[in-house]
Amino acid sequence: MTDVLAAALHRAAAHQRRFETRFAAYFDSLTDPAAGGTLDAPPHGRFPARALALVRELSLRGGKRLRVALLHEAAALVTDRPVPGLDTAALGIELLHTHGLIHDDLIDGSAERRGGPSTHQTYxxxxxxRPDTALALTVLAGDLAAFLAVxxxxxxxxxxxRALAMAAVAADAGADAVNGQLLDLERDFPPEPDTAFLHTVTEYKSTRYSILAPLRLGLLAAGADPAPHEAELRTYATALGTANQLHDDWLDLFGDPAALxxxxxxxxxxxxxxxxxxALLAAADPAELRTLHAALGAPDHDQDALAPIRRIARAHGIDRTLHDQAARHAHxxxxxxxxxxxxWRPEAAAFFTxxxxxxxxxxx
Known part of the structure; x- marks a missing residue:
């Protein structure tokens, strides 16, 4: 690791630590009368409070907080002074992320997230x-996080x-992410998606709200207009987002479940x-395809049964190919x-480099 990269990651970790405290205080402020009680919660019923509690629990369970670091460093591109609106922007983008996680786990049937049960699994x-009730409550908890984000x-x-401009960015990012989820479902229907379709899914489902929106929000919070730089910000976000997704796909088969x-x-x-x-489906021979199809779309497929699929991927060089493709987009x-x-300011530019x-x- 270079000294510059180490310094950039150190700054990102500092942003994360400060944000964790701020995020917990935000949730306290919603319901604690001593902290202001800013959310007009219903006086009766236990479901609303439980939904908010689950949104809070998942939100505070951790994550890379990459969006938070991007916000701060985007603002630092144009100023070295404190930017008050960054905390608010970070809360908004992370609440939007919580919304995405809750609905994504519901759509995928995932029982775990960030080392604990998914919201749907808890319900x-x-x-x-009452499986229909559990499903409905999960949808509504995700909706709650989305509305809180704006x-x-x-x-x-x-x-x-500035508040209106930043809320518009968050709302646009949320709409883009929903369209990405719709495309994510469509890609699993015939015909098999081509690379351009997969790139579009990545852009809408994650890149626009995880990278492009924080860049825009950071600049807006610092009082800069991102519009003149829209094309290059979008191109950077697309390249970085694609690299991220390719690496995420690699981790999904070759990563460490404890770390993930x-x-x-x-x-x-x-x-x-x-x-x-x-890539696996395109490269596999008939015998390998039978192994793949036994696991494809089988949520109860045993973890140990992934070993033969890893061997297939390595035999066809798919692990190396995915890594090389991610590296090209990252470069x-x-x-x-x-x-x-x-x-822009060199220190912040170095972070993005x-x-x-x-x-x-x-x-x-």
């Missing part, structure tokens, strides 16, 4: 004889025009045509950010 355990931006102490906080083979068992699954993102040193290298070597 299934609480209502074992509410925090509009109800904070930002100047009104969830079982391996999620894409395969859910029948999702990820970059890796698509493109780094090259784009290298040009930012001439226009070196971040792609980390994105393709991380273990979670």
């Amino acid at each position: 299934r355990e609480e209502f074992p004889d 509410r925090v931006l509009l109800a904070g102490d930002l100047p009104p025009d 906080g969830k079982p391996l083979g999620t894409d395969l068992r859910s029948g999702r045509r990820s970059y890796l699954v698509r 493109r993102a780094a090259a784009l950010a290298a040009a930012w040193h001439e226009r 070196h971040l792609p290298a980390w994105s393709t070597t991380r273990d979670h």
Whole structure:
């Protein structure tokens, strides 16, 4: 690891630590009268409070908080002074992420997330004889997180025009993510998706809200207009997001479940045509295809049964190919950010230049 990358990751870790405290305080402020009690919660019933509690629990369970670091470093591109609106923006984007996680786990039937039960799994355990209720409550908990994501931006102490502009970014990112989820479901129907379709899924489902939206929000919070830089910000986000997703697909089969906080083979068992699954189906011979199809779309497929699939992937060089493709996209993102040193503050530009290298070597 280079000294510059180490410094960038150190700053990212510092952003994360500060944010964790701020995130917990935010949830306290919603319901604790001593902290302001800013959310007008219903005076009767236990379901609303339980939904908020589960949103809080999943939100505070951790994660890379990459979006938080991107927000702070985007603002640092244009100023070295404190930017008050960054905390509010970080709350909004992480609440939007919680919304996505809750619905994504529901769609995929995932029982685990971040080393604990998914929201849907928790509701299934609480209502074992009412699966429709568990499903409905999960959808509503995800919706609650999404509305809170926009509410925090509009109800904070930002100047009104800036609050509206930042809320619009969050709302657009949420709509893009929903479209990405729709495409994510469509790609598992015939015909087999091509690479362009998979790139589009990646862009809408994750890149636009996880990378592009934080870039826009960070600049807006710092008082800069991101519009003149939209094309290069979007190109950088697309390259970095694709590298991230390719590496995520690699981790899903070859990663460490303890580090990931969830079982391996999620894409395969859910029948999702990820970059890796698509490559496996295209390369496998008839005997290998029988092995693949036994696991494809089989949520109860045993973890130990993934070993033969890993052997198939390695035999066809798919593990190396995916790694090389991720590295190429990461290199493109780094090259784009290298040009930012001439226009924006070098320290922050260095973060964006070196971040792609980390994105393709991380273990979670």
